[in-house]
Amino acid sequence: MTMLPTASDLPKLLVEYDQWVCWREQTRGDNPTKVPVNPHTGRFASATDDETWGSFETAREYAVDGSAEGLGFVFCDDDPFVGVDLDDARDPETGTPTDWAKSIIDELNSYTEISPSGTGYHVLVDGELPPGRNRRGDVELYETARFFTVxxxxxxxxxxGIIERTTALAGVYADHVADEDEHEKTDGEPNTESSGGDNELTGAETSSAEASASPNEALSDEELLARARAASNSAKFEQLWRGDTHGYDSQSEADMALACLLAFWTGGDTHRMDRLFRRSGLMREKWDAVHYADGSTYGEKTIERANNVTTEYYSPNDEHDQQTQTDPDDGADDLSVNSATASASVRNVQPSKDEGTIYEREQARIETITRLEQRLRELEEENERLREERDAERAKRKALEDDNLQESSPTGIIYRLKQILSG
Structure with a gap:
């Protein structure tokens, strides 16, 4: 178990907030995952439900009993904190930070600690997170609805102490997390979001050739993203776009979820899907790594699989290509948005009356996934409860076996007392 901190080991301001949980490590898929635990009940905690959090003292007391492996702090809208998570940033044997991590730590100059694995850092600052994505590569910024291991x-x-660093945070965000400027991507410098792949696919810019290949060629990337953010499942899209994998068993699962959404919005345009994914907070070096015997990269195979399972696509209401995805008599199946209205206020776009069937199918699919995810969480909680009951029953059985051994063994105290009394 991780050495548990005391209140005096931590910034006083942090301890004062009743936003503490415990955590246990579980294996989900192939990767160990730190799962937040409610310090009141021992069941799973939620980063969006303050009823599952507690005071520092409550969380520590629960963990001290051996029921959890460590403590965590939940970020929410009611606190002034931003957490900066630096992964793969430290040599655990020498304790030496990478150059990029050291520059971030020095620039923020606020309370910093080493992560449980010993390979990363957590920086806590008082400040406001700039709008936009919250992750790129090994740098992730938390402001709300997430928890930090402490x-x-x-x-x-x-x-x-935790220092006010809004200005410094904006600098770190601009240098390490925000989308790179289009001109910077063409100045001969390597793209920090990709370690390989073709240059024409690594930038956010859209060539005329690529645009003409898309079924939604009338919309720029920014317009398409705006519509995705205005859709009924915008919260899910925005979460994945920012690189937030909360609720997914692995990042690969989150990658697939975003790829499926991109397939829907781009009409299955593989080039555009790749280009947009590289702009998301989920982008990592693995995307360009060859993972398959046929020479396919992880990213190529993810896009291929996403297109294989996506059967319905978004189609803007364009006079030149309207109804290309559906039968002429199936007007209700055209998931469209009035282009004139969208041009005036693309971020406030609402489903039109003609979106009917596909919109309802997509909504039903989202609701089904949500129900399944909720059921999975319930089953995990039930499994945890049964595991605790099993452990308690084993402890009782062991105690009874020990008592029986004491009664039957010539060296046992109870056996010897019986012999004395019977003599």
């Missing part, structure tokens, strides 16, 4: 393994060269 170790109190303080980096001695940093302050012991």
């Amino acid at each position: 170790t109190a393994n303080h980096v001695e060269t940093t302050p012991t």
Whole structure:
């Protein structure tokens, strides 16, 4: 178990907030995952339900009993904190940070600690997170609805308190997280979001050839993203676009979920799907790594699979290509948005009356996935409860076996007492 911090080990301001949980490590898929635990009940905690959080003292007391492996702090809208998560940023043997991590830590100059794995850092600042994505590569920024594991393994060269760093945070965001400027991507410097792949697919810019290949060629990437953010499942899209994998068993599962959404919105345009995915917070080096015997990269195969399972596509209401995805008599199946209205206010776009069938099918599919995810969480909680009952029953059985051994063994106290009394 991770060494548990005391209140005196941590910034006083952090301890004062009743936003603490515990955590246990579980294996989901092939990867170990730190699962938040409600310190009141021992069941799963939620980063969006304050009823499942507690005070620092409550969380620590629960963990001290051996019921959890460590402590965590939940970020929400009621606190001033932003968490900066730096992964694969430290050599655990030498304790040396990578150059890029050191530059971020130095620039933020606020309370910093080493992560439980020893390979990363957590920086806590008082500030506001700039709008937009919250992750790129090994840098992720948290402001709300997420939890940080807390170790109190303080980096001695940093302050012991949480400092107001809004300006510095904006600089870190611009340098390490925000989308790169289109001109910067063509100045000969490598793209930090990709370690390989063809240059024409790594930038956010759209060539005329690529645009003409898309079924939704009338819309730019920005217009298409705006419509995705205005759709009924915009919360799910925005979560994945920002790189938030909360609720998914692995990042690969989150990658697939975003790829399916991109397939829907791009009409299955593989080039455009790849280009947009590279702009998302889920982008990582693995995307361009060859993972298959046929030479396909992980990203290529993810896009291929997403297109294989996507059967319905978004189609803007364009006079030149209207109804290309459906039978002429199936007007209700055309998921369209009035283009004139969208041009005036693309972010406030609402489903038209003609969206009927496909919109309802998509909504039903989303609701089904949501129900299944909820049921999975319930089953995990039930499994945890049964595991605890099993462990308690085993402990009782062990105690009874020990008592029986004491009664039957010539060296046992109870056996010897019986012999004395019977003599």
